[in-house]
Amino acid sequence: MALILNIETATPFLSLALSRDGQVVASRDFDTQNSHAEMITILIGEIMQESHTAFIDLDAVAVSKGPGSYTGLRIGVSTAKGICYAKNIPLIAVSTLQAMALGMARGREQASEEVVFCPMIDARRMEVYDALYNSKNKEIRTVKPTIVDESTYADLLQDQVIVFGGNGAAKCKEVIKHNNAVFLENFNPSATWMAPLAEKTFRDEAFEDVAYFEPFYLKAYIAGKSRVKGLYD
Numbered sequence: 001m002a003l004i005l006n007i008e009t010a011t012p013f014l015s016l017a018l019s020r021d022g023q024v025v026a027s028r029d030f031d032t033q034n035s036h037a038e039m040i041t042i043l044i045g046e047i048m049q050e051s052h053t054a055f056i057d058l059d060a061v062a063v064s065k066g067p068g069s070y071t072g073l074r075i076g077v078s079t080a081k082g083i084c085y086a087k088n089i090p091l092i093a094v095s096t097l098q099a100m101a102l103g104m105a106r107g108r109e110q111a112s113e114e115v116v117f118c119p120m121i122d123a124r125r126m127e128v129y130d131a132l133y134n135s136k137n138k139e140i141r142t143v144k145p146t147i148v149d150e151s152t153y154a155d156l157l158q159d160q161v162i163v164f165g166g167n168g169a170a171k172c173k174e175v176i177k178h179n180n181a182v183f184l185e186n187f188n189p190s191a192t193w194m195a196p197l198a199e200k201t202f203r204d205e206a207f208e209d210v211a212y213f214e215p216f217y218l219k220a221y222i223a224g225k226s227r228v229k230g231l232y233d
Contacts, residue, residue: 001020001021002020002021002059002060002199002202002203003019003020003053003057003058003059004019004020004058004059004062004092004195004198004199004202005017005018005044005058005060005061005062005080006019006061006063006064006094006191006194006195007040007044007061007062007064007079007080007191008063008064008076008096008099008189008190008194009036009040009063009068009069009072009075009076009079010064010066010068010069010072010073010076010096010121011068011069011072011121011122011167011189012031012032012033012072012167013029013030013032013167013188013189013190014028014029014030014031014032014036014039014040014043015027015028015029015030015188015189015190015191016028016029016040016044016047016191017047017190017191017192017194017195018047018048019195019198019199022195022196022199022200023195024192025051026047026048026050026051026053027190027191027192028043028046028047029188029190029191030043036071036072036075036076037075040076040079041079044079055087056087058087058089059089059090059202060084060089060091060092060198060202061080061083061084061090061091061092062080062091062093062094062195062197062201063076063077063079063080063092063093064094064095064096064099064189064191064194065077065093065094065095065096065215065216066096066215066216066217066218067096067097067121067129067143067145067216067217067218067219068096068129068189070217073215073216073217074215076215077213077214077215081213085210090202090205090208091208091209091210091213092198092201092202092206092207093208093213093216094194094198094201095143095197095216096121096189096216097119097129097131097133097143098131098133098137098139098197099189099197100187100189100193101117101118101119101133101137102133102137102193102196102197103165103187103190103192103193104117104119104163104184104187105117105135105137106193108135114159114160115134115135115160115161115162115163116132116133116134116140116160116161116162116163117132117133117134117135117163118130118132118133118162118163118164118165118169119131119133119166120165120166120167120168120169120172121167121168122166122167122170123145123168126147126148126149126171126172126175127145127148128145128148128166128168128169128172129143129145129146129168129218130143130144130146130168131143131144132156132162144218145219148172148175148176149175150175150176150177153176153181154178157176157178157180157181158180160180161180161181162180162181162182163182163183163184164176164181164182164183164184165183165184165187166187166188166189167188169184169187170183
């Protein structure tokens with residue numbers, strides 16, 4: 001059995017879970033509003049203490065690889081790498097959107113093949129990072145940036161129910177108007193949904209290179225221009 005620390009920092013919502021054999025034994029979810037760096041080590045310490053677990057007991061660390069917030073992903077990956085390097089244990093990367101889709105499908109295990117899950121992460125304006133998954137958590141449309149309007153999913157919605165969730169879905173609710181569109185309220189990424197995917201990856205020994213692994217940003221990071229005159233002159 002593998003004991004894995006799962007770290008999710010792709011959005012303003014920070015989530016951590018300690019899982020054994022794919023089952024969560026301790027977890028923390030916290031709306032950090034992008035203050036991940038202030039809370040992540042504190043919450044990791046809490047779940048390790050709560051579960052009476054030492055870092056030496058860990059078999060691997062799994063991190064949500066993106067897409068998502070550039071800063072959030074960097075903090076999560078840096079933390080995961082630090083633990084893996086210090087303890088000489090494997091690093092596992094889990095798709096943020098795939099883990100979200102797995103969580104969105106919970107409670108819908110009897111859903112027909114016509115039901116599709118569309119996790120969405122807010123990008124900017126009416127743009128989201130999204131992908132499509134079937135009820136078996138198989139990717140049926142790859143991860144990409146999407147500018148959403150009333151016609152974006154129109155063809156798909158004619159033939160099947162699409163369940164939308166994530167912080168990108170909230171802003172699309174007023175745009176996507178169709179009887180086959182279902183929106184999950186207050187659905188956030190969670191390390192809990194990472195646990196089964198991380199366990200499978202551990203068993204497959206599909207580990208990342210601790211030194212060279214980078215998050216899946218999807219789009220290049222563009223730093224905002226400082227408003228302080230002369231700061232970068």
